[in-house]
Amino acid sequence: xxxxxxxxxxxxxxxxxxxxxxxxxxxxxxxxxxxxxxxxxxxxxxxxxxxxxxxxxxxxxxxxxxxxxxxxxxxxxxxxxxxxxxxxxxxxxxxxxxxxxxxxxxxxxxxxxxxxxxxxxxxxxxxxxxxxxxxxxxxxxxxxxxxxxxxxxxxxxxxxxxxxxxxxxxxxxxxxxxxxxxxxxxxxxxxxxxxxxxxxxxxxxxxxxxxxxxxxxxxxxxxxxxxxxxxxxxxxxxxxxxxxxxxxxxxxxxxxxxxxxxxxxxxxxxxxxxxxxxxxxxxxxxxxxxxxxxxxxxxxxxxxxxxxxxxxxxxxxxxxxxxxxxxxxxxxxxxxxxxxxxxxxxxxxxxxxxxxxxxxxxxxxxx
Numbered sequence: 592x593x594x595x596x597x598x599x600x601x602x603x604x605x606x607x608x609x610x611x612x613x614x615x616x617x618x619x620x621x622x623x624x625x626x627x628x629x630x631x632x633x634x635x636x637x638x639x640x641x642x643x644x645x646x647x648x649x650x651x652x653x654x655x656x657x658x659x660x661x662x663x664x665x666x667x668x669x670x671x672x673x674x675x676x677x678x679x680x681x682x683x684x685x686x687x688x689x690x691x692x693x694x695x696x697x698x699x700x701x702x703x704x705x706x707x708x709x710x711x712x713x714x715x716x717x718x719x720x721x722x723x724x725x726x727x728x729x730x731x732x733x734x735x736x737x738x739x740x741x742x743x744x745x746x747x748x749x750x751x752x753x754x755x756x757x758x759x760x761x762x763x764x765x766x767x768x769x770x771x772x773x774x775x776x777x778x779x780x781x782x783x784x785x786x787x788x789x790x791x792x793x794x795x796x797x798x799x800x801x802x803x804x805x806x807x808x809x810x811x812x813x814x815x816x817x818x819x820x821x822x823x824x825x826x827x828x829x830x831x832x833x834x835x836x837x838x839x840x841x842x843x844x845x846x847x848x849x850x851x852x853x854x855x856x857x858x859x860x861x862x863x864x865x866x867x868x869x870x871x872x873x874x875x876x877x878x879x880x881x882x883x884x885x886x887x888x889x890x891x892x893x894x895x896x897x898x899x900x901x902x903x904x905x906x907x908x909x910x911x912x913x914x915x916x917x918x919x920x921x922x923x924x925x926x927x928x929x930x931x932x933x934x935x936x937x938x939x940x941x942x943x944x945x946x947x948x949x950x951x952x953x954x955x956x957x958x
Contacts, residue, residue, distance in 0.1 A: 608675040611639050611667055615709070615751040618642050618653070619716050620664070622741070624733075632732040634741050637672050637748075639665040644753055647709060651696055651902040654715040654764075673744060681750035684759040685879045686774065686783040688848070690841035691765035692796035693788040693861045697901035699762045701872045701893060706754045708881050713764045716745045717774075721767045725814075742770070743777050758881045768844045775852050782879050785845050788861035790838050794931055795920050797834040805830045812836040823938060831931035839939050865910065868897055 611617045620640040627633050641663040650658040689695035696712060703710040720742050723729050729738045750759045763771075775781060788796075797808065812833035813825045823836065849856045857878045864871045869888045876883045887893060900908035921928065 607665065608667060608672060611665065611672070612675060612748070613751060615753055616642060617665060618647070619714070619745060619748040621715055622719050630732055632728060634669045634737070636666045637669055639667065641665065647711060648703060649904070650712060652713045653711055654713060654718065676744055676747065681747050682752065682759070683778055683780040684746065684750045684761050685781055687760065687762040687786060688768055688771055688783050689762070689765055689786040690788070690793070690838065690845065692793055693786050694864055694901065695762055695786050698784070698786060698864060698872070698875070699760065700896050700901055700904070701868060702760060702876065702881060702883065704883055704887055706757055707883055709752055709757050709759050711749060711759065711761045713762060714749055716749070717767045718764050720745065721770045724769055739773065739777070742773060746774065746778060760879070760881065765841065768841060771844070771848050772851060775855060783856050784859055784875055784879065785849065785856050786859050786861060786864070787842065787845060790835060790935060791928065791932060792861060793838045794831050794834055794928055795917050797830060798920050798924055808837050809833040815840045831927060832934050835931055835935040839935065
C-alpha cells in the first residue's frame with residue numbers, strides 16, 4: 592500500500608468503527624493483507640479516506656486518482672470492523688458494469704443527482720478483490736469463504752449514503768467484471784446496467800489511448816489467451832488485435848452474466864446512449880429504480896453534462912467534437928481497423944451483441 596500520509600490507526604477505535612460503518616464521508620478506499628504463512632493470506636486492514644460529497648461527485652475514479660487535495664487515511668483492523676459490522680446492512684446498491692471505453696463514466700454522470708443518486712466510479716476496493724481472483728490467490732492462499740465475506744462487507748460499506756432516500760449507483764472498473772457474478776449473488780436485490788459498444792467503436796477508442804493504456808490492454812489479452820487457452824499465438828499481436836481479444840472476452844462475460852441472472856441486467860449500447868441520451872437515461876432510471884424525476888432529464892445540468900468531457904468535466908467535449916474526432920481516427924486508420932475486424936472474425940464466432948440492432952435495449956434481460 593502506498594499513500595501520501597501515514598494512516599491513523601489509534602488503538603481506541605470504537606466510535607471510529609461506527610463512523611466508518613455509517614458515514615459516507617469515510618469512504619472505503621483500500622484493503623491491505625498480511626501473510627500468515629507461505630500458504631495463507633489474511634485480510635489485515637480496511638483503509639478509509641476522509642472525503643466529502645463533492646469529492647465523490649467530481650471524481651471520475653475512486654482509486655489513487657481520486658479528487659482529494661489532502662488524503663487523510665484512517666486504517667481499521669479488519670477483525671474489529673468485521674465484528675462491529677455484524678448483521679448491519681445498508682441499502683442495496685445498483686451497478687453499471689461495462690466493457691471499457693464505452694461512455695460508462697458519462698452515463699454515471701447523467702444519472703447523478705444530489706440527494707437522489709450517489710454515484711461511485713471505480714472504487715479501488717472492488718478492483719483489489721477482483722485482482723486477488725485474477726492472480727489466483729483465491730482460493731490458493733486466501734479461502735473463497737473469507738474472500739466472499741470481505742466482498743460482502745465492502746459492498747455494504749460502499750452503499751453508505753448521505754440521504755435516507757438516496758440510491759447508490761456503483762460503476763466498477765471493467766476489470767471488476769470478473770467478480771460481477773459474486774457481486775450479484777451477494778446482493779440479490781441489486782440490478783445492473785451492462786453498457787457496451789461495437790468492436791469497431793471499441794477499436795477506435797483504443798486508437799485514441801496513450802502507449803501505457805495500450806500496453807495494459809496487450810498484457811491483459813495475453814493473460815486471457817493463456818487463461819482461456821485460446822488458439823491464438825500471443826507473440827506478435829498488434830494493439831488492435833490485442834484489443835479485439837479483450838473486447839471479445841468482455842462480451843462473453845456480459846452474455847454469461849445476463850443468462851445467469853435473468854431479469855436483473857439491462858443491456859445498453861453506447862451508440863444508442865449517444866444518439867438519444869434522454870430516452871436511454873430515463874429507461875435506465877426506471878429499470879434500476881433510481882426514482883429520478885422526469886425534470887432531471889431536461890435540466891440544464893443534464894444538458895451541460897452531455898457537452899463536457901465525462902472524465903474531465905471542466906473541459907468542453909460536445910457530441911460534434913466527438914463525432915469529428917472519431918471520423919478522423921477512422922479515416923487515418925481505415926486499413927488497420929479493417930484488418931483488425933477481419934482478424935477478429937477469423938478467430939472468433941459471431942458475438943450476439945454484434946447482431947443486435949442499434950436501438951436494442953434489453954429491459955427484460957433475456958437473450
